[in-house]
Amino acid sequence: MCEAILVFEPSGLRISVDETTSVLDAARMLGLYISSECGGRGTCGKCQVVMQPMPKPSEADLSHISGEDIGQGVRLACEHCVNKDTHVIVRQAAATTKILLEGVSKGTKWEVDEGYSEEKGIAVDLGTTTIVAYLMNLADGVQIGQAAMLNPQIVYGEDVMSRITYATREDKGSLTLKSVVLASFDDLVRTLSESTGVDIDSIVRMSVVGNPAMHHLLLGLDVGPLGRAPYDPVIKESLNTNGTVLGLDTARDSQVYIAPNIAGFVGGDTAAFILSQRLDETDEIILGIDIGTNGEIVLSVHGNLHCCSAAAGSAFEGATIKHGMRGQEGAIEYLRIEEATEAPEISVIGDVPPKGLCGSGIVDTVAQLRSSDLVTTGGRLQESERVEISPKGERSYIVVEKGERGSERRILFTQKDVRQVQLAKGAILTGASFLMADSGIEVSEVDRLLLAGAFGNYIDPTSALAIGLLPPVGIDKVIPVGNAAGEGAKKMLLSSKMRSLIEQIVPEVRYLELATQERFAEVFARSTILQSGMP
Numbered sequence: 001m002c003e004a005i006l007v008f009e010p011s012g013l014r015i016s017v018d019e020t021t022s023v024l025d026a027a028r029m030l031g032l033y034i035s036s037e038c039g040g041r042g043t044c045g046k047c048q049v050v051m052q053p054m055p056k057p058s059e060a061d062l063s064h065i066s067g068e069d070i071g072q073g074v075r076l077a078c079e080h081c082v083n084k085d086t087h088v089i090v091r092q093a094a095a096t097t098k099i100l101l102e103g104v105s106k107g108t109k110w111e112v113d114e115g116y117s118e119e120k121g122i123a124v125d126l127g128t129t130t131i132v133a134y135l136m137n138l139a140d141g142v143q144i145g146q147a148a149m150l151n152p153q154i155v156y157g158e159d160v161m162s163r164i165t166y167a168t169r170e171d172k173g174s175l176t177l178k179s180v181v182l183a184s185f186d187d188l189v190r191t192l193s194e195s196t197g198v199d200i201d202s203i204v205r206m207s208v209v210g211n212p213a214m215h216h217l218l219l220g221l222d223v224g225p226l227g228r229a230p231y232d233p234v235i236k237e238s239l240n241t242n243g244t245v246l247g248l249d250t251a252r253d254s255q256v257y258i259a260p261n262i263a264g265f266v267g268g269d270t271a272a273f274i275l276s277q278r279l280d281e282t283d284e285i286i287l288g289i290d291i292g293t294n295g296e297i298v299l300s301v302h303g304n305l306h307c308c309s310a311a312a313g314s315a316f317e318g319a320t321i322k323h324g325m326r327g328q329e330g331a332i333e334y335l336r337i338e339e340a341t342e343a344p345e346i347s348v349i350g351d352v353p354p355k356g357l358c359g360s361g362i363v364d365t366v367a368q369l370r371s372s373d374l375v376t377t378g379g380r381l382q383e384s385e386r387v388e389i390s391p392k393g394e395r396s397y398i399v400v401e402k403g404e405r406g407s408e409r410r411i412l413f414t415q416k417d418v419r420q421v422q423l424a425k426g427a428i429l430t431g432a433s434f435l436m437a438d439s440g441i442e443v444s445e446v447d448r449l450l451l452a453g454a455f456g457n458y459i460d461p462t463s464a465l466a467i468g469l470l471p472p473v474g475i476d477k478v479i480p481v482g483n484a485a486g487e488g489a490k491k492m493l494l495s496s497k498m499r500s501l502i503e504q505i506v507p508e509v510r511y512l513e514l515a516t517q518e519r520f521a522e523v524f525a526r527s528t529i530l531q532s533g534m535p
């Protein structure tokens, strides 16, 4: 029988199903709530979800759903079974993803342009997974509101490469990705306006920072070159445009500043990270790491900047982990193993029955398996009462048994999951290692290691250091800086001086291409070892 993977958004929960299991039943198996008054008989019309790719509509779909929605992929979850991998957006989801909004900037005083009184601006951090928008007072730099959402492009691919593939291979793929992200910008503008009482007409400026793929898709540029060597962006320079030209329905008269890209996989979000921390003007040696589906690593040696990009994949977002999920209600975010044969101690977001593991829980799990000798440094799960072996011979650590903590299913961490974490952490450590070697910097010389982004903010640095996800700088040097890209976007929004500064800084950043490094395979293989240390 044909098996397919269903991925539910916004939770990111996934399940393998055969072609006799309806989408509604699959959601129930995962403990996800979808309204279903008729119990799945196709008569109430309540179980509407968005499916991508779209299946052929059934008669029940056509009788309950408008033609426009049918065209957008809205279907009744009880009416469809799938035989190919499918993303399902549950629009009625009660739970919301924990999206990192706050960040830390160097310096306390915001640089602002003169000549404003009541005008407002919006700084946008356009991430691959989330979009965060900050409403700011242009006259004094005071933040008035903030709003965030998952990037709706996610149903077309979890990471940058799969979006590039979708944009280049599908008919109107690029246009689809552009229009869904523009619709999100409009939603965020309206949400900010409604939640703060600020008139949309008073929004006169916007700034946008994002990685090169997000940048190109927003602007409708060809992303093809980003997907093949030498991975050069079509445009590196910053852009000044306006809401109308960009294609917004709201804030059409606003001036929009798009931050410059540094290289093919290092974009305006990294430039914003540099600006927020003023990595260009430090006496120290600072390593900055933003761990996302694509990890960006910056090394500042007394203000001289070096950077590279490491393809970490989406393991830390839970996407390639059997029972992985995003950081939302039901996600195990913390795990400790006191006794290898007993259930681990866990903490769950929202203090509800556990549904899966999010990034911080995944890193904790591997670190704890390692410290309990349930996994070797080479990543092999060991036999134990809490490690089961499937009929196919795959070992899995039982994180939660069905019924434990009220869980509706067993939550496992499989041998394959350990391998996925090894690959992801190996990519980050390899990048950091080459970048430091290229600049002649030893790990003992690093004064601070700044962790940017949601994952860096929520992981336990002790666990990350223990499995060698981060270079062994010492726990006291690891400092989470939150949404540093968002902070940089605010600086670019508020000050023409900051915009000029980042435009001077970006061409001076030395970009190191990892793929062409001679010893890449050897260093990468050593970086996958689960222990603290440099490869």
Ligand code: FES
Binding pocket: 035, 036, 037, 038, 039, 040, 041, 042, 043, 044, 045, 046, 047, 076, 077, 078, 079
């Ligand atoms: S559950 Fe009623 S139509 Fe699907």
